[in-house]
Amino acid sequence: MAVVLVTGGAGFIGSHTCLALIQAGHRPVVLDDLSHGREAVLGRIGRITGEVPAFVRADVRDEAAVLAAMRAHAVAAVIHFAGRKIVGESALDPLGYYSNNVAGTIAVARAMQQADVTRLVFSSSCAVYGGRQASPVDESAALAPASPYGRSKAMCETLLRDACTADAALSVHALRYFNPVGAHASGLLGEDPFGRPGNLMPCITQVAAGRRAQLAIFGGDYPTRDGTGVRDYVHVMDLAEAHVAALVGGDAAAGFEAYNLGTGQGTSVLELVHAFEHACGRPIARQLMPRRAGDIAEMYADATAAQARLGWRARRGLEEMCADAWRWERDNPRGYEG
Structure with a gap:
C-alpha cells in the first residue's frame, strides 16, 4: 500500500482516481482548494469504497502547505491534477493559467524534493500537440500548443x-x-462543472436533462465523415486506472516519460450525440454554429505506448461512456449539491 498525495483530488478526474487508488489498495490524501473541486466527493468515495480519503484544504501553489501535507501523511508518491483546464478561458486569463498550472507544478516539485518523494504522475493534455499533426498522434509528435492552457502544460512537462x-x-x-x-x-x-460547461459531454447531458435548451455544435463543414469535429473520447474510469498503472508501472526506471491516454479511435460530435440519444432514450436538440477559431477537424490518439510500457489500455466503449454519463446526470440533477 502506498500513501499518495492527490492534488486536485476533489475534481472530476481526481475524484475518480482516488476511488481507483483505494480499490487498488492504496491510500489517497486529497489536497484541493475547492476552487474547482467539490468536498462532497469525499463522502461519495467513502460510500463506494468504505474509505473516505484524508483531506487537506490548500492552494497547490502554497509550497509550505504541500510540504506539510506530505510530511504529515508520510506520502510516498504524488499524482498532480490541480490546475485550470479550459482552453477558451485560458485565452482570456493567460496569467491566471500560468500561475495555477506552472507555478503550482513548481511548488509540488519543490515540496517533493524537500520531502524526499521521488515518484510523480502528472496530469498533462493532448493540448500540448496543438492539433497540427495527422491522427493518430503518438508521443513523438512535435509539441506545438495553440493556447495558453496547452502552453502551460507543455511548460510543466519541460520543467x-x-x-x-x-x-x-x-x-x-x-x-x-x-x-x-x-x-x-x-x-x-461524475462531472459537475462550475458555471457554464467548457466540455462537450456535460453540455449534452444538460440538454437531455432539460437544464439547457439545445446543444451548440460548432462547425458542420469539416473534412470529416459527417462534417463535425472528430475527437478521442475516453472513459474517466479508464483514465483513473491509467494513473494507478503509471504509479506502479516502470518502478525500476527513473526519468521522464510521456504517455497518450485515449481509445485510439476517433468519434465525431454527431456520433457522440447519437450514442447519447440511444443511452438516454430521448432526442438531443441541437443547432449547427460556425466554427470556432482554433478548432481543428480531427484528433485522436495512438496510445500503444501506454499499453506496451504501463500495461494499460482503454476498456470501456462509447456506449458505456454515454450510459454512465446519463446515469450521473439523471440521478444528480443538481450535481453534488443535490
Missing part, C-alpha cells in the same frame, strides 16, 4: 523533464489525456 535530468532518482510519468467523459457506474461520482 519536470529538466528536474529529472538534475535528479537521477526522480521519476515522472506525464499522462496526456485526450477527451475525458463518463462517470462512475454507481452514479455517485
